């Protein structure tokens with residue numbers, strides 16, 4: 001089976017983990033700080049604050065912006081549920097707007113129409129590693145005095161105009177095993193704002209600047225030294241991994257037939273966390289056909305957030321036709337750096353043979 005994703009950990013990561021164990025310092029040590037510095041550097045930002053997951057990075061970012069009860073956060077319904085939950089965790093309200101049919105990202109044309117006096121933030125998601133239209137989103141945010149929190153959990157290495165995602169607003173990344181780089185579980189917040197970075201650090205660690213002196217109510221959302229040690233090795237491999245993903249994606253886009261291949265907007269660098277095609281009719285049949293040929297696939301996401309039972313229970317309804325149709329038609333194919341040329345050929349032959 002050609003898997004849809006594989007964590008790529010080697011001898012260096014193994015050695016780094018053993019060094020932590022031997023050191024006796026498993027938490028709150030110098031590796032987390034070093035990882036934060038290394039990640040801030042690759043993103044071209046002043047601060048990075050490591051967390052226990054991408055979800056807690058998002059939650060911390062929302063809280064650090066002072067978003068709370070009664071506030072609204074505009075986001076996409078076509079994402080992993082954590083993007084929207086980040087607002088709920090702060091007792092704020094996620095407000096959904098529909099997506100663009102080609103990029104699968106939030107459609108800026110709808111954002112302005114959804115703004116109310118309660119709107120505090122726009123939370124775009126760089127879905128599949130494809131950067132959102134940041135110029136349009138930043139323009140709207142500026143005109144209306146809104147904060148931008150980028151869910152870049154799938155987009156390490158993605159860029160707009162030579163600038164890394166996560167450097168336009170407050171960035172949130174995940175290091176879950178399927179992501180472009182991993183720390184097993186883990187996350188990070190990126191920002192150029194000193195005060196925001198300070199608040200995020202307090203929220204992450206029980207509101208303490210000095211141990212056992214608490215100036216605000218915080219959480220334990222810390223990353224461990226073991227995770228950071230893995231992350232330090234992985235961050236050095238990020239550009240190489242993303243280049244391999246992009247080369248695999250380019251090959252697939254040239255050779256695949258009968259499906260709608262992903263788009264990359266001019267001036268952007270798609271990080272291809274997922275290589276997601278649209279199958280206008282017969283997606284389930286194609287999945288079966290590929291599974292029988294040993295090719296793993298994934299559907300991200302089969303049900304938009306506003307239609308999830310958890311959100312229906314909260315009274316969410318609404319109709320976002322572009323997102324709903326995408327959830328019926330998208331299919332992700334393997335694109336990860338471990339693919340060999342023969343794997344890529346098998347994927348191409350697998351898809352194309354479905355229609356011949």
Ligand SMILES: *Cc1c(COP(=O)(O)O)cnc(C)c1O
Nearest residue numbers: 053054055080082153154174176
């Ligand atoms: C993975 C992911 C998250 C959450 O990250 P975790 O590390 O799993 O908590 C949030 N948003 C998106 C879009 C993701 O893909």
